[in-house]
Amino acid sequence: xxxxxxxxxxxxxxxxxxxxxxxxxxxxxxxxxxxxxxxxxxxxxxxxxxxxxxxxxxxxxxxxxxxxxxxxxxxxxxxxxxxxxxxxxxxxxxxxxxxxxxxxxxxxxxxxxxxxxxxxxxxxxxxxxxxxxxxxxxxxxxxxxxxxxxxxxxxxxxxxxxxxxxxxxxxxxxxxxxxxx
Numbered sequence: 001x002x003x004x005x006x007x008x009x010x011x012x013x014x015x016x017x018x019x020x021x022x023x024x025x026x027x028x029x030x031x032x033x034x035x036x037x038x039x040x041x042x043x044x045x046x047x048x049x050x051x052x053x054x055x056x057x058x059x060x061x062x063x064x065x066x067x068x069x070x071x072x073x074x075x076x077x078x079x080x081x082x083x084x085x086x087x088x089x090x091x092x093x094x095x096x097x098x099x100x101x102x103x104x105x106x107x108x109x110x111x112x113x114x115x116x117x118x119x120x121x122x123x124x125x126x127x128x129x130x131x132x133x134x135x136x137x138x139x140x141x142x143x144x145x146x147x148x149x150x151x152x153x154x155x156x157x158x159x160x161x162x163x164x165x166x167x168x169x170x171x172x173x174x175x176x177x178x179x180x181x
């Protein structure tokens with residue numbers, strides 16, 4: 001039972017880190033990335049539908065995205081959805097597909113994105129601390145001998161330290177990517 005608490009805590013911390021990595025991919029770094037459009041919702045026959053369910057998104061050039069809808073009748077709605085998502089993109093509709101030229105990042109915009117990335121990393125750390133708190137409560141409820149309980153809690157704290165270091169490493173990596181011109 002005791003090992004299950006630690007194993008579950010480790011799995012939850014790994015999921016937090018995985019979620020952080022996914023969220024980092026949505027932060028634009030001046031290059032075209034189809035995952036930057038993951039949060040775009042399009043009004044399609046009366047319901048909000050994710051863009052990636054309505055079209056294929058490709059990268060024909062380093063700073064360009066091409067969106068080819070399965071149903072050409074929804075081109076206008078896709079365009080509206082992209083503008084509404086407020087990603088800083090200007091979609092160009094040619095009647096067949098939508099092309100987006102990813103703008104060059106200004107120094108000010110790079111700084112803003114760095115702040116955004118730091119906030120995401122802090123959210124991940126908070127999530128990891130919450131996992132630690134839940135695991136420690138579980139260990140206390142297990143009514144183990146005192147030395148065993150302290151050992152388990154130390155093991156959980158070591159996991160927290162390891163995952164916080166991983167978060168810091170990912171953050172540094174992403175900051176370098178954003179600040180590289």
